[in-house]
Amino acid sequence: xxxxxxxxxxxxxxxxxxxxxxxxxxxxxxxxxxxxxxxxxxxxxxxxxxxxxxxxxxxxxxxxxxxxxxxxxxxxxxxxxxxxxxxxxxxxxxxxxxxxxxxxxxxxxxxxxxxxxxxxxxxxxxxxxxxxxxxxxxxxxxxxxxxxxxxxxxxxxxxxxxxxxxxxxxxxxxxxxxxxxxxxxxxxxxxxxxxxxxxxxxxxxxxxxxxxxxxxxxxxxxxxxxxxxxxxxxxxxxxxxxxxxxxxxxxxxxxxxxxxxxxxxxxxxxxxxxxxxxxxxxxxxxxxxxxxxxxxxxxxxxxxxxxxxxxxxxxxxxxxxxxxxxxxxxxxxxxxxxxxxxxxxxxxxxxxxxxxxxxxxxxxxxx
Numbered sequence: 001x002x003x004x005x006x007x008x009x010x011x012x013x014x015x016x017x018x019x020x021x022x023x024x025x026x027x028x029x030x031x032x033x034x035x036x037x038x039x040x041x042x043x044x045x046x047x048x049x050x051x052x053x054x055x056x057x058x059x060x061x062x063x064x065x066x067x068x069x070x071x072x073x074x075x076x077x078x079x080x081x082x083x084x085x086x087x088x089x090x091x092x093x094x095x096x097x098x099x100x101x102x103x104x105x106x107x108x109x110x111x112x113x114x115x116x117x118x119x120x121x122x123x124x125x126x127x128x129x130x131x132x133x134x135x136x137x138x139x140x141x142x143x144x145x146x147x148x149x150x151x152x153x154x155x156x157x158x159x160x161x162x163x164x165x166x167x168x169x170x171x172x173x174x175x176x177x178x179x180x181x182x183x184x185x186x187x188x189x190x191x192x193x194x195x196x197x198x199x200x201x202x203x204x205x206x207x208x209x210x211x212x213x214x215x216x217x218x219x220x221x222x223x224x225x226x227x228x229x230x231x232x233x234x235x236x237x238x239x240x241x242x243x244x245x246x247x248x249x250x251x252x253x254x255x256x257x258x259x260x261x262x263x264x265x266x267x268x269x270x271x272x273x274x275x276x277x278x279x280x281x282x283x284x285x286x287x288x289x290x291x292x293x294x295x296x297x298x299x300x301x302x303x304x305x306x307x308x309x310x311x312x313x314x315x316x317x318x319x320x321x322x323x324x325x326x327x328x329x330x331x332x333x334x335x336x337x338x339x340x341x342x343x344x345x346x347x348x349x350x351x352x353x354x355x356x357x358x359x360x361x362x363x364x365x366x367x
Contacts, residue, residue, distance in 0.1 A: 019056030020078040023105070025063050025071045027084035027138075028204065030167055030192035034139040034160045035083040035110060036060060037211030038146060038153065045214060046151045050079045050108065062195075062204040065329060068094035076103035084138035086113035086331040087123060095127060106130075110145070112138050112168075114315060115330055137161075137168040160211055163188035168333070193242045196275045246276060250283035257284070260351050261358030263291040263317070269303065272296050278336060281308040293317075293354055295341070303341040305350075310335060313361050320357035326350060 022043060026036035042049040043058050063071040065088040072094055080098075085091060087109070095107075107129035109116070116123070120131040134141050139161045143153060153161070163185045195204050249272060257264035266284055268277075273296070281294040285308040294306045305327055307314040318337035322330045326349070327339030341350065 020051060020054065021076070022050060022054075022056065022058045022079045022081070023061065023071075023075065023077040024058050024081045024083065025061050025068070025085065026204075026208070028062050028064060028192075028195050028199070029084070030160075030188045031137045031139050031164045032062070032084035033191060033195065033204065033207050034157070034164050034188070034211055035142045036208045037160070038139060038142045038157055039081055039083065040208060040212040041153065041157060042146050042151050045212070046146075048149060048151050049146065050081065050106070060205045060208055062201055065090045065331060069097060072098045076101070077105045079108070080105040081108045081110070083110050083142070084113075085111060087111070087116040087119045088329040088331055090329055099127065108132070110138050110141050112136060112141060113331055113333070137164050139164045154214055156213075157211065159184045160188055167192070190240075193276070193279070196279070197242050199275055242276060242279070246280050246283050250280055250287055253280075254284055254287040257288055257292070260293070261355035262362045263293050263307070263309075263313075263354070263358050264288050265293045265295065265351065265354060267295045269295055269297040273299060277304065277306055278308075278338070281306040281336065284308065285310070291317075291358070295350075304338055305341055306336070306338040307332075308336050313358075316361035317354070317357045320360050321353055324353050324357065326353040326357075 024036050024039050026032035039049070040058055040060070043054055043056075047054050059075070059077070061071040063085060065086055068085065068091045082091075098105075107127050109120075109123055109129050109131045111117075111131075111133055112135060116131075117133045117135075120133045123129050123131055132141050132145055136144075143158075143161045146153065159181070166185050167189055191207050195207065253266050253268055253271065257266050259265075264284075268280070272280060277294065277296045280296075281292055284292045284294060291307070291309040291313050294308070295303060296306070297303050305318075305321070307317050309317075312334040314337040315332060315334045318327065318330055318332065318339055321327045322339060326342060326345055328342055330337065330339045332338050345353075
């Protein structure tokens with residue numbers, strides 16, 4: 001049927017009135033991208049979630065806890081699906097602002113961060129939300145949920161979920177399912193690094209759409225498939241450049257590491273103001289072969305402390321610092337945790353707090 005320009009516009013307007021408005025907000029990293037792709041597939045292909053038989057497109061927006069308020073700007077939705085974003089004070093404030101504006105969406109919250117797990121009952125009570133939480137990576141939690149309602153994921157999505165489990169290093173899938181190939185794990189890691197380097201929302205959306213696509217890898221005669229292949233190649237190229245830069249910077253910074261308690265403190269303020277601070281902390285951990293606390297400054301003059309360990313010390317140290325009131329908006333996992341340094345804390349106060357926190361954490365672990 002030929003609608004003509006006016007007719008097509010009228011048709012789209014009519015459809016927009018009938019369609020429920022669905023917003024997917026996912027983290028920037030591989031786990032968030034893959035989880036978002038699973039939800040796009042469940043809605044737009046399987047037509048099974050968040051409502052059955054839905055034929056309406058989803059709106060995709062990437063976010064971190066600090067930028068959640070930006071993701072909620074300029075709209076009101078019937079359904080909001082939050083994926084792989086820890087429930088920090090900033091996220092709570094953003095949700096409060098959304099509901100205060102009169103928007104009352106049905107909220108689904110999928111996450112594996114410790115703070116969200118601990119706050120799940122609170123989230124459900126305050127926002128009438130439904131939470132799906134657990135220790136496995138968020139994309140694994142989404143996979144288990146979707147399979148429970150009869151959604152069969154594509155082989156590509158299954159492989160990507162397995163890869164995310166390997167990258168995240170936790171949960172039953174990484175222990176019991178070794179189906180992820182080295183190439184797919186590298187691809188997932190490359191996508192994550194490319195996005196973290198660029199922080200480009202449109203590029204993030206393209207990766208989500210690629211991951212949710214039913215087109216096989218080998219299809220190259222279709223223009224969209226060629227676009228996807230170019231997208232993957234770009235991710236690999238950016239990843240290689242990023243790895244090289246991070247390794248070079250980490251090698252230099254490792255020489256400045258200062259022993260504070262049972263860890264090494266690296267002050268990178270003024271030396272690293274890009275994305276990828278977590279990757280830098282991991283590189284420092286490998287070089288120093290011990291628990292590392294990395295201090296970086298952001299463009300808005302806030303300071304972040306990122307702790308990287310190998311046996312669960314990172315989160316215990318971060319929790320001790322949070323209890324002392326030294327850091328705010330605690331997030332992360334057992335072996336990589338982060339928080340925003342509270343305004344007004346001097347360098348000496350921070351070092352003293354880190355020393356006490358590391359002693360308490362290592363005493364707890366019996367090391």
